[in-house]
Amino acid sequence: MSEPRPRSAAAAPPAEDDAALLARAVVALQRHAEPLQQLGALFSEAGQELYLVGGSVRDALLGRLGTDLDFTTDARPDAVQRILRPWADGMWDTGIEFGTVGAARQGHRVEITTFRADTYDQVSRNPEVRFGERLDDDLVRRDFTVNAMAVRIDPAAPGGVGEFVDPLGGLAALRARVLDTPAAPEVSFGDDPLRMLRAARFVSQLEFTVAPRVRAAIERMAPELGRITAERIAAELDKLLLGADPVAGIDLMVESGMGEQVLPEIGAMRMAIDEHHQHKDVYQHSLTVLRQAIDLEDGVPDLVLRWAALLHDIGKPATRRHEPGGGVSFHHHEVVGAKMARKRLRALKYSKQMVDDVSQLVYLHLRFHGYGDGRWTDSAVRRYVTDAGPLLNQLHRLVRADCTTRNKRRAARLQANYDDLEQRIAELAAKEDLQRVRPDLDGNEIMRLLDIPAGPQVGRAWNHLKELRMERGPLSREEAEAELLKWWNAEGGSTV
Template sequence: MPEASRDRIDSASDAELLAAAQVSLNQHGEVLRGLGRMFADSGHELYLVGGSVRDALLGRLGSDLDFTTDARPEQMQEFLRGWADAVWDTGIAFGTLGVAKGQDRLELTTFRADTYDQVSRHPEVRFGDNLADDLVRRDFTVNAMAVRITPEGPAEFLDPLGGLAALRAGALDTPAEPEVSFGDDPLRMLRAARFVSQLGFTVAPRVRRALEEMAPQLGRISVERVAAELDKLLLGTDPVAGVDLMVASGLGDVVLPEVGAMRMAIDEHHQHKDVYQHSLTVLRQAIDLEDGEPDLVLRWAALLHDIGKPATRKHEPDGGVSFHHHEVVGAKMTRKRLRALKYSKQMVDDVSQLVYLHLRFHGYGDGRWTDSAVRRYVTDAGPLLNRLHKLVRADCTTRNKRRAARLQANYDDLEHRIAELAAKEDLARVRPDLDGNEIMRILGIPAGPQVGQAWNHLKELRLDRGPLEHDEAVEELVKWWNEKGEPRV
């Protein structure tokens, strides 16, 4: 790693961080030297900055690299086009160019010294002329470090705001007063929760106070930007910590109020303080069941699966609490919230369907489901079946070891039943034994609603009884038609 420009360097801990950064940056040495040469030849400064420096110090630098420079966008365009594999100028109004070079994706931004009116969502873009002003306007000190890039590669580590000490301590603090930083861009408050999830950091006391006082200002931010941060938070290594900070600070009341509302509902099994804590446990257990890569759909479903409980809570005469049909109400609430956040139709459908189905298994009992019930379970889940398996298993949070073992054994049995049926018939695509053309030919009817009704009737038979022989399917179709009193043509 290049020589550090600060004197306050802990010789042991910081040396280890700087060594990790050196290893990370060496993997991009050719690109860094090429960039450094071009900018130097053009008479401009260039610095690796922000999350790229932070991640290099943590030994987790990827292929996305962020830079800042005194060069203006139009100047960069002139000398980058002949060197880069591709250049994108979609962010040029904000002083940013995107560049592809080999496997690396680079973002180069002119020094910024933006001003905000503390009301609107967008800053008045103003270019700066020095690195210090650019760093002090960044969100957190751990993202306000820089590495000067020269023709020889990384040359100097710059930390004017104490980012390395904050990184060593695992603390999130703002370069300026947090009220100023969050007033400039309220999304930074949600980003704090995201970094808690991604990096395992904690927020400084003054940052926590500012989050609590300024949470309502998050309403100034577009839902698209909010949704992007929520996804990054949920995909972090410890989303439970990020969600908990979001809810406890009041940010959740603005962007995801249904989650915090679960703190008001007592879980019917009394194994947690409230449904909110139960849901965080389910989220944690669902993550443990993932197959390698983080599963955003599963994580959203785990977090939201019980949001219908506060609205369905009922105190029973015996002193207990019930939440009848909370899965139905919760699915509707999930759909409404995700639509408000402008998620894709597929995402909305998938998460809400998992919420709707998460209790279905509890009617299984001790293996008393018929084959028809198993078929319907698989058909209703469709391509979400594997996720549903994980969600149902994660939803078992009882501290009663016998009950937990029984629930897991029952689900093992259900999965075995599914596998047995799948070996005999195509459970992935349960369809009627006669198609639309055959239905029209047999009944002598044209295409129209009656064909759909007949198709649905045959599908119900298929779910109830499994595959039928062709003649048997024809017989059942004609019988149904005659019972309807419809004349055959």
């Protein structure tokens, strides 16, 4: 396969670094030679152009191209559907109003979009969709120059890869690892304010920086994010948090003013610290906890854990109290923080499960500090496990990540105490089903023994037996029945 050919007579020959990037792209594209050649032949036979474009080209140059491929074409959407139909195992048209047709075949997913030359009203982020006639017009309307490169798909070329198209300097920007806009950033962000938040996402995902003019435009235009729906913002925040360096993305978001629009609680943790009331900078502490939580993952990014690490201390500003003698307290910040996390995630339209999981981790993250040097009873350990439920492993990681003290002896003691707690959990789990601490009698047995119908009384009896199970561990059937009858008689009930 030949190297993609740069299309610019005026451009100087690629520097050695550029040559290395292009060679890396060739290697990445070779892995997709079959679908590229097949699609190139189909579009060529139909008299249409086809280009690999945007993030797919960028990722090929970075050596991180996956099996999802993005293309652009001069063919209109109905023609794209006709061309793809004999090739695809399946097709979808959810984006067809914006000119996008999707298809899948043998593990590859492709999205092919007709050249666009949209106009925006600068009020909403919805464009007036207008199909274009030229590739260059399509590229100049994209978010960043590193996403405004294309590779012509040519069935006559080795591997189906033809010329490399870079009219806006995307390769140079990629080599410098800088995000810049094809047009003036004010125009680009005015067209679609979500691009500002996307910049923070790419800082996290790609570990790039933003060009000074882009940073300046974001600082001026951050309030424009108010035009974007909560769902779209949440999708970008998730991608940012799941990136390689989410701390850098969050810091750009907060320092540029975007955070005030989408996650104001994070910037609010940058609390002033005076010389008489010393405490950690809560914002920087939270970023450190996020970084340490990521280090504790098992190789698979954990979105719930990352959100919980970022939000675990958002209740501190609201609960800060200056104590006599120069101390600072944050009593019940975990309770306040859990409520704040729930409110913010709901506003961002997250699922009930996501809201419940993250807020529960925030609520529980401080409980371990009552463990001391192993002074918890078995009952307290059971409650810890039961309250964490399926979040127990994430709670383990969050609590360990929350240790950011520079005092090595204190840090070692905290980790040793948590080692001890995990050992006690393991020992109890070997004897009991700690993940499902339930009463020793179920609802049907309670109704039979007490001769009562289903209703609130059964629920109260069930809760009483569960509390006993927490306090004393598993009971024999005889013990459980005796305790149930004892409780029932004390409640004024009768089995006669």
